[in-house]
Amino acid sequence: MHVGTFAAILAILVGNIAHPVPRDDTNAPLTDERRAVDFLKHYFHYNPQGMKNDFEEKIKEMQRFFRLSVTGSLNSETINLMEKPRCGVPDVAAFQLLPGKPKWTKNELTYRFVNYTPDLPVNTVKRIIQRAFNVWSDVTPLEFRRVNSRNADIVIQFAYRYHGDPFPFDGKGNVLAHAFAPGSGTGGDVHFDEDEKWSTNELGISLFLVAAHELGHSLGLDHSSDSSALMYPYYTYVNTINYSLPYDDVQGIQSLYVMIWSFLEKLHFKGSPGTLEKGNDVFDWHGPTINGQELLYDITINETALIQNIF
Numbered sequence: 001m002h003v004g005t006f007a008a009i010l011a012i013l014v015g016n017i018a019h020p021v022p023r024d025d026t027n028a029p030l031t032d033e034r035r036a037v038d039f040l041k042h043y044f045h046y047n048p049q050g051m052k053n054d055f056e057e058k059i060k061e062m063q064r065f066f067r068l069s070v071t072g073s074l075n076s077e078t079i080n081l082m083e084k085p086r087c088g089v090p091d092v093a094a095f096q097l098l099p100g101k102p103k104w105t106k107n108e109l110t111y112r113f114v115n116y117t118p119d120l121p122v123n124t125v126k127r128i129i130q131r132a133f134n135v136w137s138d139v140t141p142l143e144f145r146r147v148n149s150r151n152a153d154i155v156i157q158f159a160y161r162y163h164g165d166p167f168p169f170d171g172k173g174n175v176l177a178h179a180f181a182p183g184s185g186t187g188g189d190v191h192f193d194e195d196e197k198w199s200t201n202e203l204g205i206s207l208f209l210v211a212a213h214e215l216g217h218s219l220g221l222d223h224s225s226d227s228s229a230l231m232y233p234y235y236t237y238v239n240t241i242n243y244s245l246p247y248d249d250v251q252g253i254q255s256l257y258v259m260i261w262s263f264l265e266k267l268h269f270k271g272s273p274g275t276l277e278k279g280n281d282v283f284d285w286h287g288p289t290i291n292g293q294e295l296l297y298d299i300t301i302n303e304t305a306l307i308q309n310i311f
């Protein structure tokens with residue numbers, strides 16, 4: 001793209017700041033249907049020219065995903081949800097038909113900051129992001145280390161509007177952040193919309209909650225339709241003091257990175273079930289007991305039951 005074209009697009013966007021949904025390139029106010037088409041294209045891979053992608057069917061798919069009443073029509077419940085603050089990552093992944101999910105093949109990952117939000121002190125941002133990483137490292141074998149080198153696995157950036165990838169931010173509200181699935185290049189990277197007011201509490205947008213959600217994508221998780229899950233696409237403030245990762249997310253991340261494997265390997269060496277301490281974590285393994293064709297393992301981490309039939 002020529003620099004001139006880029007500057008022209010930027011000028012159009014800046015001129016459109018008053019419009020809540022600036023993805024459109026005309027000055028006409030968006031009708032609900034136009035807005036819904038944009039929404040479905042971005043989040044549900046709706047292709048208006050496609051053979052099977054009937055608009056009504058896509059609305060139904062969206063309503064099913066969010067557990068709304070499935071009417072296929074643009075009722076107020078559906079329109080309201082489309083306009084709430086949320087993550088910019090699609091709800092239905094483009095690579096859904098490919099076998100397997102992208103995940104990191106090493107347990108020690110590095111991250112670096114490109115910049116910091118002016119909304120909070122630098123040390124507060126560092127501490128919040130570290131806490132957001134801890135949410136995931138607490139329940140997996142993953143470990144995260146902040147580095148300054150350019151080739152960090154996860155690159156964290158605060159940006160306005162166009163910022164070098166095909167997913168420009170949209171000004172204050174609606175899209176808050178996005179992240180890329182594990183991989184090289186931009187894989188794992190997290191971008192926050194600097195037009196949001198980032199905060200440590202319910203005034204503004206909680207940087208901790210959004211960061212923890214986005215890092216879920218960085219590690220390979222998709223969106224969940226469980227509205228209590230951290231990986232639910234829409235933002236809801238919950239108290240972040242002593243934050244505990246919801247069960248849906250624990251299950252999700254442990255289906256990708258199973259702490260149990262290294263634990264069981266060690267126990268198999270010893271040839272018997274038992275207890276193992278790793279850092280502050282206490283693993284307990286009993287079994288197997290036989291249930292039909294299945295071998296059941298009774299496993300707890302810090303006295304929380306985790307997985308039973310893992311083989």
Ligand SMILES: [Ca+2]
Pocket residue numbers: 169170171172173174175176193195196
């Ligand atoms: Ca935004």
Ligand SMILES: [Zn+2]
Pocket residue numbers: 087088089213214217223231232233
């Ligand atoms: Zn998301």
Ligand SMILES: [Zn+2]
Pocket residue numbers: 163165167178191
């Ligand atoms: Zn981006």
